[in-house]
Amino acid sequence: MRDSKLLKIALLIGLVIGIQALTTVTGTQYYLTQLTMSAYYALLVIGLAVVMGYAGQISLGHAGFFAIGGYLSAALTTHNLVALQANPVIHGLGNLGMLVSGQDIYGEPLLVVAPWAACIIAVCMAAIIALAIGIPVLKLKGHYLAMATLGFSIIIYRIGLATEYFGEADGISEVPGFTLLPAIGSFGPISVSGDFGLRVENYYVAWGLLIIGLWLLLNLIDSRVGRALRAIHGSEEAAEAVGINTAGFKLKVFVLSAVYAAFAGVFLTHYNGGIGPSEASVMKSVRYVALVAVGGMANVWGTLVMGVGLSFLSLRGVFGTYDDAVFGAILIVVMLFAPNGILSMNVKALFAGRRTTDEHR
Amino acid sequence: MTQALFFQYLFAGISYGVIYAIVAIGFNIIYNTTGIINFAQGEFVMLGGMISISLLHYFPLPVAIALAVVITMLVGALIEIIFIRWLDSPSVLRMIIITIGLSILIREVALHIWGESIRSLPYFIGNELTTVSIGPVRISPQVFWVVGVCGIMVLGLSLFFKMTSVGREMRACSANRTAAILCGINTRNMVTLSFMLSAGIGALAGCVMSPITYTQYDCGTSLAIKGFTVAILGGLGNSMGAVAAGILLGIIEAYSVAFVPLAFQDAISITILLIILFVRPHGIFGSSAAARLKEF
Numbered sequence: 001m002r003d004s005k006l007l008k009i010a011l012l013i014g015l016v017i018g019i020q021a022l023t024t025v026t027g028t029q030y031y032l033t034q035l036t037m038s039a040y041y042a043l044l045v046i047g048l049a050v051v052m053g054y055a056g057q058i059s060l061g062h063a064g065f066f067a068i069g070g071y072l073s074a075a076l077t078t079h080n081l082v083a084l085q086a087n088p089v090i091h092g093l094g095n096l097g098m099l100v101s102g103q104d105i106y107g108e109p110l111l112v113v114a115p116w117a118a119c120i121i122a123v124c125m126a127a128i129i130a131l132a133i134g135i136p137v138l139k140l141k142g143h144y145l146a147m148a149t150l151g152f153s154i155i156i157y158r159i160g161l162a163t164e165y166f167g168e169a170d171g172i173s174e175v176p177g178f179t180l181l182p183a184i185g186s187f188g189p190i191s192v193s194g195d196f197g198l199r200v201e202n203y204y205v206a207w208g209l210l211i212i213g214l215w216l217l218l219n220l221i222d223s224r225v226g227r228a229l230r231a232i233h234g235s236e237e238a239a240e241a242v243g244i245n246t247a248g249f250k251l252k253v254f255v256l257s258a259v260y261a262a263f264a265g266v267f268l269t270h271y272n273g274g275i276g277p278s279e280a281s282v283m284k285s286v287r288y289v290a291l292v293a294v295g296g297m298a299n300v301w302g303t304l305v306m307g308v309g310l311s312f313l314s315l316r317g318v319f320g321t322y323d324d325a326v327f328g329a330i331l332i333v334v335m336l337f338a339p340n341g342i343l344s345m346n347v348k349a350l351f352a353g354r355r356t357t358d359e360h361r
Numbered sequence: 362m363t364q365a366l367f368f369q370y371l372f373a374g375i376s377y378g379v380i381y382a383i384v385a386i387g388f389n390i391i392y393n394t395t396g397i398i399n400f401a402q403g404e405f406v407m408l409g410g411m412i413s414i415s416l417l418h419y420f421p422l423p424v425a426i427a428l429a430v431v432i433t434m435l436v437g438a439l440i441e442i443i444f445i446r447w448l449d450s451p452s453v454l455r456m457i458i459i460t461i462g463l464s465i466l467i468r469e470v471a472l473h474i475w476g477e478s479i480r481s482l483p484y485f486i487g488n489e490l491t492t493v494s495i496g497p498v499r500i501s502p503q504v505f506w507v508v509g510v511c512g513i514m515v516l517g518l519s520l521f522f523k524m525t526s527v528g529r530e531m532r533a534c535s536a537n538r539t540a541a542i543l544c545g546i547n548t549r550n551m552v553t554l555s556f557m558l559s560a561g562i563g564a565l566a567g568c569v570m571s572p573i574t575y576t577q578y579d580c581g582t583s584l585a586i587k588g589f590t591v592a593i594l595g596g597l598g599n600s601m602g603a604v605a606a607g608i609l610l611g612i613i614e615a616y617s618v619a620f621v622p623l624a625f626q627d628a629i630s631i632t633i634l635l636i637i638l639f640v641r642p643h644g645i646f647g648s649s650a651a652a653r654l655k656e657f
Contacts, residue, residue, distance in 0.1 A: 058454055060461075136639040142453035143398040146461075147589050148638050151631040154586065162624030282582060286461055293458055321473070328465030332444065335459045 005218055008301065009211065016207045020200060032203045034315040035308075039206035040268040042307035043213050045291045046300050047260030050217055052289070053298030054226060055253050056233035057138060060285045061149035064156035065126050065258040067280035069265030071160055072122035074172040074275050076113040079165070085111065093117070115178040115270065123262045130258030131251070138250045150282065157280040171276030178270040180205065192270040202271060209267065210304075213260060217300055220256075229253060233298070283324055290331045296340055365497040370615045376504040376573065378611020379511035380406075383566040384588025385595065385603035386518065387559035393535035393598050394548075394555040397456045401440070401464035402563060402588060403581030404471075408433045409564025410576030411471060414480045422485065426568045430561050436467075437560025441553045464581065471578040482571040489572075503572050510569045514562050515604055531555060535598070583627055590634040596643060 023029045048062050081099065084090045093099055098117035102110045113121070137148045160166045167173075177193025190201055220226055228249050231239035240246050269275045278284070291310060295303030310330075313319065319326045384402055391399045413429035420428065444459060445451075451459075484491065485506050492499040522528040533541040534551045541548055567576065574580075591610050595602025610630055617629050 056454070058457060136635075140638055140642065143457060144593075144638055144642060146400075146457045147398075147586070147593075148635055151586065151634050155628050155631055158625060158628045162622055283465070286465060289458065289461075322469070324465055325469035328462045328469060331458055331462030332466065335455050335462065336444065336448070339455055 005222075009215060009218075012211060012214075016204075016211075020203060024200075029199060032199050034312050036199075036203045036206040036271060037268060037315055038308045038311040039203075039210045040264045040271070041288075041291075041311040042304055043210050044261045044264040045288055045295070045307035046210075046214060046217055046303050047257035048288050049292045049295060049297070049300050049303040050221070050229070050253050051257045052292050053296070053300075053303075054221060054229040054233060055250050057250055057254065058146050058289065059149045059254070059257070060146055060282070060289060061133075061153040061156075062257065062261045062288050063280050063282075063284035064153035065130060065261035066265040066268075066284070067156050067160060067275070067277075068126045068129060069122045069262030070269035070275040070279060071166050071172065071265075072125055073115065073118040073178075073266040074175045074269050075165060075167075076118035076121060077115050077176055078112060078172055078174060081111045081113070082109050112176075115176065119178065119263075119266045122266050123259055126258050126262030126265075127255050130255045134251045134254045134258075138247065138254060150285070153280060153285050154282060157277060157282070160277040160280050167276075169277060171274060171279075173274035175269055175273050175275070178267070192267055194271055194273045206267065206271070209263070213263075214300065214304060221300065225249065225252070230298070283327075286331070287324075287327050290327045290334075294330050294334045299340075368496075368498040369500075370619070371612060372498065372500050372504055374612030374615030375608055376507045376570075376611070377614060378608035379508050379604070380566055380570050380574075380584075380607075381587045381591045381610055382604045382607025383511050383514060383562055384584050385592035385607055386515065386600050387563045388588055388592040389598050389600055389603060390518075390555050390559040390562075392592075394531055394552050395445075396453075397445075397460065398589070399556075399559070400457065400460040400585060401467055401581075402559065403583070403585030404464050404467040405433055405437060405560045405563030405581075406567035406570075406584050407471060407576060407578065407581040408436060408467065408560075409567030410482070410571040410580075411475050411480065411567075411578070412564070413568045414482055414571065414576065415475070417482065422482070426482075426565070429568060430564045433564035433567075434557040434561040437556040438553050441556035445556075446549055446553065464585070468579055468581060475578055477578065479575045479577045480571075481575045482568060484572045485569075501573070503569075507569050507573065511566060514565065515600065518558075518562070519600065527554070586627075586634070587630050590630050590637070593634065593642070594637055 019035070020032065023031050044062060044066055048059060051057050051059055081090055085094075090099070093113065094111075096117075098114050099111055100114045102112075133152055137145065137152070140148055160171070161169060177191040177195065177198075179189050179191040181190040190205065191198060192202060192205055221229075228239065228244045231242070231244055232246050232249060236246050265275075265279070291307045292303050294310070295306040310327075314323055314326075317323075384406060387402045387405065388398060391397055391402075409429050412432050413425045416425035416428050419425075440463060444463065445456075448455075484501070484503050486502045489501070491502060493502055493505070494500075522532055530541070530546045531551050531554065533544065533546055534548050538548055541551075587610065591603055591607040594610065595604070595606035610633065613633070614626055614629060617626060621629065
């Protein structure tokens, strides 16, 4: 088991390097931009797969967590704090080295929160919000859970759309790059930004992050926690009867997946150099659910493949104006014919006219 | 707030409230026979409005509306027959995802047919400036149309469920499906019928509200959320509760305009929904004993 997992990860790493090499050889490096973005979306989706597939809890609110991460880091790293310098909180942050000062394009002094500090604040905020809404929300089941999480993401969308601090309908643009490692000798600084010269670096940062996230999740699933989650999915009452703290486990994976979503939001926002309210829209949340469903619910690898593949096609504009319709159709078709995901579809059984059994009760 | 303004808001709230109530009753009809919440309920309202607006080029208003209702009912029936009828006791999660997918598909089809432009039916009587004065308050006659048509629909539905044999069969289906099958009721047909019925009332509501609220391809989602809020508030499956809760929500929303920015108006109903779900998931009019038997 352990060996096959390592092997698969090694294969994935090989594939990632191979694709990068291939784009260099064929001169199609422009594909890397979308592959980088797809990797961040996939990071969110594999986190959601654990909540939906293993714990069996639907969440239509993950675009909300993505937006919390993205918006907070964007707002903190772009809004000038010079006027607030006297404020003790700001002063304290400055003493902790969490602020960077510079000059804007007009030569005016600029004081903003450092990207790494903003990232920590944004991810912690997403975790706290996930904890706060998770406690009441996860007591609900079925339709109620779906509607409650949907409602949450609409509220986040509305806040983004109506708050001046978050740029209202325009969103926040000109978000600075996020320097992960300073320059060491001739080895240049590693920075997450939309700079074309940094395309290859960013590709590896995104995929590195995704693979680390994947590795952690795979270990989690094979651990005691993973077994407990599967028990909850099978039957919550039975899980409780054998002594599993169902509410605690559900909450923990919900918060974990929110943290994944927030990380994806932070990094993608720095990469794109901005974020708009559409990132928090209902359609985004639905899209993430579609990606988990098509990947096979309780299948992190399948979700990874489908998440990267479909996000890439969508970002390349393959679906044209039918983008949303394609995701809607995917949801319906997968749920009707292959509720366990396309990769696990039993083609023979389908053609033999046998009805697919429903294992997601 | 002056007295005139107070009543103005009150009537605006009531006219929106009855629309929410109709959407909620649409949820209830399908929920009662299948145990499914149809997330595409708001799209029926949009379809009703859009189809009638298109048909208005060829037919007089009453015919256009009647045809729109019939077409939407057929769409509802088709959806049930193609996507839901043949599933063997599907799980809640699966049904949620399928109906969400349907709502997206319907919305996207509408986008490709009618585009992004905002449309509306003409006022049934007079135009947007015509008003009826009641004391200090001036109300558009369309408000009476909305309230009247929705009131008749609610009455008609309750008579249908109590008096007719088909209505009684549908209620039997919701009370105990197995027992209904044993009595020789074709429960699958009842489910198709419930989709037609809720599509039909949604479409009619979409037509009468169109002159006031306008119709756009994506207006279904927010209506569905509000309708769901109302359905929960009134107790899922309880139509009279839905009417009371709908008018309550409509009035709360109308008065909220005076206190919070318009952009947050949707957030208010969602906040109410979340509070209700956390505190009283069986609704303010529902009984907690009955709620324990349902799957939340």
